[in-house]
Amino acid sequence: ADHGGFELKEHLKSFLSRGGYEVWDAGNNVLDPNDDYPDFIQPAVKKLLQDLTHNKAILACRSGVGEVMTANKFSGIRAALSWNVEHAKMSRVDDDTNVLALPADYISKEEAEKIVEIWLTTPFSNAERHIRRLHKLTDIEYELKKENITGII
Numbered sequence: 001a002d003h004g005g006f007e008l009k010e011h012l013k014s015f016l017s018r019g020g021y022e023v024w025d026a027g028n029n030v031l032d033p034n035d036d037y038p039d040f041i042q043p044a045v046k047k048l049l050q051d052l053t054h055n056k057a058i059l060a061c062r063s064g065v066g067e068v069m070t071a072n073k074f075s076g077i078r079a080a081l082s083w084n085v086e087h088a089k090m091s092r093v094d095d096d097t098n099v100l101a102l103p104a105d106y107i108s109k110e111e112a113e114k115i116v117e118i119w120l121t122t123p124f125s126n127a128e129r130h131i132r133r134l135h136k137l138t139d140i141e142y143e144l145k146k147e148n149i150t151g152i153i
Helices: 006-018 038-049 065-071 085-095 109-121 128-146
Strands: 057-061 079-081 099-103
Touching (some): 057 109, 079 085, 085 109, 099 109
Parallel strands (some): 057 099
8 A cells, every 4th residue: 555545554454464364565564645556566466476366465545546557567467446345246256356456535444344355255256258258358468468569658
């Protein structure tokens, strides 16, 4: 989390630890109003990519938008910005998301707890249509790498 999500991150670390989850914090470790979210998303996502089967990442900033954009730059990452329980649940059921971005300015700590809990405990549906779609995303990632298409001007 950057400065915009720092307070929520600290709250969720305690919440998750009390719930028996192992928490690894990619930072920031102090509230710094001049920090930049990409500096924390990159190590968080790299840690996640070490074990996509068992790891998930939860990000927090003011809107969540920059964080989800940054996370989705990495191949194999399926990050969702969720602001309510139903949205978070469906991101797992339909899209097998492995990163959750939270908009700290738009949800309470209590709402964040509920969103995180449902997101962590909801399994992917394994429905054929959703698997097919995820394979298409993987194919896109592969083709972009193969063709060396970066989208950067």
